[in-house]
Amino acid sequence: MRRLHLLFVVLLLTAVGLSVAWYKYDTLGFPLTPDRETETWTVEAQIAVDPGTAPASVRFALPSDPPHYTLLDEGFVSRGWGLTTQSSDRQREAVWTKRNPEGNQTLYYQATVYRDQEEIQPSPYPGPAAPPKLEEPLKSAAESFVEDIRAGSADIQTFATLLVKEVNASRPDENIAAFLKPDATETERTRLAIRLLAIARIPARMSHGVMLTDEGRNLTPTTWLEVHNSRRWVPIDPRTGTVGYPRQFLVWWHGDQPALTTSGLEDVELTFATTRNLRDAVETAQLQSTIAESRLMDFSLLDLPIDAQNTYRILLLVPLGALIIVLLRNVIGIRTFGTFMPVLIALSFRETQLVGGVVLFTLIVALGLAIRFYLERLKLLLVPRLAAVVIVVILLMALISIVSHRLGLDIGLSVGLFPMVILAMTIERVSIVWEEHGPGDALAQATGSLVVAALAYLVMVNAYVTHLFFVFPELLLVVLAFTLLIGRYTGYRLTELFRFRAFKTLAQARRPEPTGNDRPGEPR
Amino acid sequence: MAIDWPISPRRLRELGVLGMNQRNGEFIAQMNERRYYPLVDDKLLTKELAEESGLRVPALYGVIRSTHEIKQLAKWVGEHEEFVIKPANGAGGDGILVIDGKQSDKPLVYRKSSGRAIGIDAIGLHISNILAGAYSLGGRPDVAMIEYRVKFSPLFEKISFQGVPDIRTIVYRGYPLMAMVRLPTTQSDGKANLHQGAIGAGVDMAGGHTLDGVAHNRRVTHHPDTREPISGVAIPEWQSLLEMAAKCSDMTGLGYLGVDVVLDRELGPLILELNARPGLSIQVANGEGLRHRIERVDQHVDHLSRDETAAERAAWSREHLAPMNL
Numbered sequence: 001m002r003r004l005h006l007l008f009v010v011l012l013l014t015a016v017g018l019s020v021a022w023y024k025y026d027t028l029g030f031p032l033t034p035d036r037e038t039e040t041w042t043v044e045a046q047i048a049v050d051p052g053t054a055p056a057s058v059r060f061a062l063p064s065d066p067p068h069y070t071l072l073d074e075g076f077v078s079r080g081w082g083l084t085t086q087s088s089d090r091q092r093e094a095v096w097t098k099r100n101p102e103g104n105q106t107l108y109y110q111a112t113v114y115r116d117q118e119e120i121q122p123s124p125y126p127g128p129a130a131p132p133k134l135e136e137p138l139k140s141a142a143e144s145f146v147e148d149i150r151a152g153s154a155d156i157q158t159f160a161t162l163l164v165k166e167v168n169a170s171r172p173d174e175n176i177a178a179f180l181k182p183d184a185t186e187t188e189r190t191r192l193a194i195r196l197l198a199i200a201r202i203p204a205r206m207s208h209g210v211m212l213t214d215e216g217r218n219l220t221p222t223t224w225l226e227v228h229n230s231r232r233w234v235p236i237d238p239r240t241g242t243v244g245y246p247r248q249f250l251v252w253w254h255g256d257q258p259a260l261t262t263s264g265l266e267d268v269e270l271t272f273a274t275t276r277n278l279r280d281a282v283e284t285a286q287l288q289s290t291i292a293e294s295r296l297m298d299f300s301l302l303d304l305p306i307d308a309q310n311t312y313r314i315l316l317l318v319p320l321g322a323l324i325i326v327l328l329r330n331v332i333g334i335r336t337f338g339t340f341m342p343v344l345i346a347l348s349f350r351e352t353q354l355v356g357g358v359v360l361f362t363l364i365v366a367l368g369l370a371i372r373f374y375l376e377r378l379k380l381l382l383v384p385r386l387a388a389v390v391i392v393v394i395l396l397m398a399l400i401s402i403v404s405h406r407l408g409l410d411i412g413l414s415v416g417l418f419p420m421v422i423l424a425m426t427i428e429r430v431s432i433v434w435e436e437h438g439p440g441d442a443l444a445q446a447t448g449s450l451v452v453a454a455l456a457y458l459v460m461v462n463a464y465v466t467h468l469f470f471v472f473p474e475l476l477l478v479v480l481a482f483t484l485l486i487g488r489y490t491g492y493r494l495t496e497l498f499r500f501r502a503f504k505t506l507a508q509a510r511r512p513e514p515t516g517n518d519r520p521g522e523p524r
Numbered sequence: 525m526a527i528d529w530p531i532s533p534r535r536l537r538e539l540g541v542l543g544m545n546q547r548n549g550e551f552i553a554q555m556n557e558r559r560y561y562p563l564v565d566d567k568l569l570t571k572e573l574a575e576e577s578g579l580r581v582p583a584l585y586g587v588i589r590s591t592h593e594i595k596q597l598a599k600w601v602g603e604h605e606e607f608v609i610k611p612a613n614g615a616g617g618d619g620i621l622v623i624d625g626k627q628s629d630k631p632l633v634y635r636k637s638s639g640r641a642i643g644i645d646a647i648g649l650h651i652s653n654i655l656a657g658a659y660s661l662g663g664r665p666d667v668a669m670i671e672y673r674v675k676f677s678p679l680f681e682k683i684s685f686q687g688v689p690d691i692r693t694i695v696y697r698g699y700p701l702m703a704m705v706r707l708p709t710t711q712s713d714g715k716a717n718l719h720q721g722a723i724g725a726g727v728d729m730a731g732g733h734t735l736d737g738v739a740h741n742r743r744v745t746h747h748p749d750t751r752e753p754i755s756g757v758a759i760p761e762w763q764s765l766l767e768m769a770a771k772c773s774d775m776t777g778l779g780y781l782g783v784d785v786v787l788d789r790e791l792g793p794l795i796l797e798l799n800a801r802p803g804l805s806i807q808v809a810n811g812e813g814l815r816h817r818i819e820r821v822d823q824h825v826d827h828l829s830r831d832e833t834a835a836e837r838a839a840w841s842r843e844h845l846a847p848m849n850l
Contacts, residue, residue, distance in 0.1 A: 330545055333544070379645070379646065379649045381649075381652050381653070381656060382652070382653050382656030382657065382658045383656060432618070432658065432659075436617075436618045436619075437717075437719060437720055438713075438720055441719065441720075488549065489545055489549075490543070490545045490546040490549045490550055491533065491543065491545060491546070492533050492536055492537075492541075492543040492545070492546075493543060493544055493545060496536075496543050496544065497530035497531055497532070497533060497536070498530045499741060499808075500531055500536055500541050500741075500807070500808065501528055501529065501530050501531045501741065502738060502741045502742060502743060502808055502811075503531055503535070503536065503539055503541060503808070503811070503813075504529075504531050504535070505743065
């Protein structure tokens with residue numbers, strides 16, 4: 001019963017810890033490893049306007065939920081213009097207005113985007129397209145053209161691909177030659193493809209976007225075609241019929257209309273500039289989850305002030321150190337001074353490095369012990385003696401710092417980070433064990449403590465571990481679960497296999513067999 | 525020398541050897557209610573309780589509870605030239621000072637069991653350390669007890685060196701489970717502590733005879749200092765000693781208990797102290813795991829229609845808990 005209960009708690013904690021961590025990793029994009037940088041793009045739309053004297057207004061389509069990309073951040077620069085943003089069902093737009101514009105001006109819109117998905121999200125089927133009204137003989141020509149293509153295609157996607165290829169062929173089918181001027185622009189060809197697709201009742205739409213290039217200047221939007229295959233919009237290159245967007249294509253707006261509609265302007269020009277940035281992956285994920293309005297991130301350590309964050313970076317490692325202590329004491333069976341003293345020593349090793357830390361620790365404890373033995377001869381009371389040891393320890397630390405600094409060894413300076421009260425208590429404990437149980441026991445336990453501290457340090461200083469527990473603190477629930485599990489471990493400790501090794505021969509020696517000693521009391 | 529490889533956990537389990545984790549998790553945690561711990565952790569309480577239950581303990585000369593009472597030491601000690609000072613809540617036998625006799629009156633100097641001289645001031649300092657909690661768990665303030673110095677019986681004289689050999693019995697659900705004699709050696713500095721090199725000798729439950737001993741987890745047949753064979757010493761009053769141990773279990777309410785008894789030359793078996801977390805070395809000393817005996821007691825107790833008296837339990841143990849080897 002108690003076992004089942006524990007098992008349930010352990011499973012629950014593990015499941016919660018792991019699933020929250022998985023969600024943050026998989027959905028919010030928090031990196032599992034430190035120092036990962038993600039690629040983000042800054043896209044700037046520059047709208048150069050040459051207003052007249054009348055009140056001017058500029059409506060500009062803004063990207064909303066572009067396929068493959070997530071919008072991390074956006075901003076507007078438009079001095080002296082009134083700005084509102086509005087969104088209709090699938091399109092967001094910014095509206096700039098000014099009553100008395102004067103001279104050439106440039107409006108800026110800047111967006112930071114991040115490619116985070118390989119798949120295009122499904123979207124509801126908009127219903128079959130309404131066939132365009134065409135006069136004969138154009139109608140028959142279009143229909144027979146569509147029929148030809150239908151015969152050679154398997155599904156909506158291949159149909160659309162074939163159709164686009166036909167429209168772009170250098171010598172187009174005679175049936176559609178009538179629809180197409182020889183010098184038709186890309187947009188016109190796309191528009192034609194959409195009309196022809198509508199004859200086959202396939203919903204299709206135009207999309208416009210920017211090719212993201214590093215340090216790209218004066219970019220103009222490119223037109224693309226999207227057909228709905230009843231699950232999602234499938235992009236098709238209207239020039240080649242290739243399926244899918246290029247990797248660095250950012251869809252800006254949809255529909256057969258320009259991005260800009262203006263009134264009261266003499267001239268307007270829209271260009272794009274793009275830059276590639278590398279950004280800390282954690283930061284990107286954080287921004288992204290803010291945009292996704294994830295409730296989870298309201299409880300993130302990443303929102304704390306930096307110095308509090310740094311405190312938690314260390315604090316979150318203490319449970320891990322505690323787990324190591326549990327493992328080493330209850331499963332391996334190493335004896336240490338004080339239960340969690342080695343964790344605190346390990347924390348201070350973070351500043352001194354391992355070798356330096358071990359040397360300094362040994363040095364201070366050895367010197368402290370010598371002084372403690374001297375104090376023993378003075379027959380002091382316990383508390384004053386402890387205080388005296390603390391004072392001596394601090395003096396020793398200062399001395400070590402000064403001497404090592406003189407010698408040009410910087411490592412000695414970090415000795416000040418040792419928890420001196422813990423050191424003093426350790427010295428006191430070592431000396432009591434030394435007196436009561438002999439130097440062997442004292443040294444064995446001191447070495448045990450140092451080994452445990454070193455192991456705890458090696459785990460706690462690991463950059464991956466630090467990162468993992470700071471970004472995914474919910475993993476502590478897994479640590480807790482594991483600790484609870486060990487709490488019920490009743491098997492042998494590794495050291496007991498050595499301690500009880502005499503049983504290899506003892507058990508035989510004690511077999512009930514009459515010996516010269518004539519032992520009574522064998523089983524009757 | 526051949527390498528002394530560790531034993532396999534499977535073999536240990538077969539032998540029924542109890543590990544630290546199992547002892548803590550399955551026996552101490554389940555059989556010993558925490559509220560009863562003070563009864564054994566506080567030796568002063570144990571002593572009072574034992575006296576109420578009619579069990580024999582070393583006589584208490586006095587208790588020193590605060591620093592200004594240290595001056596009253598002479599009053600408590602009175603004419604006794606031999607006495608023991610120990611912390612009431614000491615852990616693992618730490619902080620026990622054994623005074624063997626008076627060396628001189630002016631200045632007042634005593635002699636420790638090791639033979640070294642110790643002045644009254646040094647004794648006072650030791651007491652103040654006890655009071656400050658130097659030897660208690662967690663450094664809590666403690667009280668110092670001054671009590672009768674056991675004149676240990678010559679029974680083990682040949683197989684111990686200085687110090688007081690004691691008999692440790694583990695009592696499980698009121699039934700004496702296993703016993704051993706702890707014999708001090710030069711190496712253990714006269715202390716009956718197996719960690720420090722004292723010899724643990726198993727005791728045959730039925731007759732109370734010592735078996736071979738173990739020192740540092742190795743089998744020994746002869747005491748290293750006296751060269752006398754360890755096995756075959758018959759402990760007198762074995763039945764009443766086991767009854768005492770069984771009564772301690774009733775008295776404290778602890779289901780898994782270590783009872784330490786010393787044999788006094790004049791007073792017979794005296795209860796020295798009780799332990800709610802008795803060590804596991806007793807298994808090595810007896811060359812047998814505790815597990816199988818525990819199972820036999822469990823079986824027996826589960827089929828009982830009435831509670832047995834301490835005498836009945838001691839007799840049952842003597843009859844049924846003989847060594848059982850695989």
